[in-house]
Amino acid sequence: MLTLSLQRGGSAIVTATDGDQVTLLSSLSSPPGSTLELAEEGRKYRVKVRSCRRQESPDEAGRAFQIDGRWVSLSRSDRERVLSATGGRGQDEA
DSSP: OEEEEETTSOEEEEEEEOSSEEEEEESSOOOTTOEEEEEETTEEEEEEEEEEEEOSSOOTTOOOEEEEEEESSOOHHHHHHHHHHTTTOOGGGO
């Protein structure tokens, strides 16, 4: 599991990714069409939001929003990092 910090506060975890598309569980909502700025261990990531839905019950860290989107300008090393940290789970395996 990969935990990322949101630039505007809060956190998100990557629940599924194929290196192009991504599903996050986030403590903050983000409207479709927006770009989320995320960071982890000095690395910066951006996700273009396709959809955002409130979950019935938040997790223990208060993450209550499922965000689906795509990685923006993900470098090869960052793509390998997110795939290895999530076990390379694709969208249909989540």
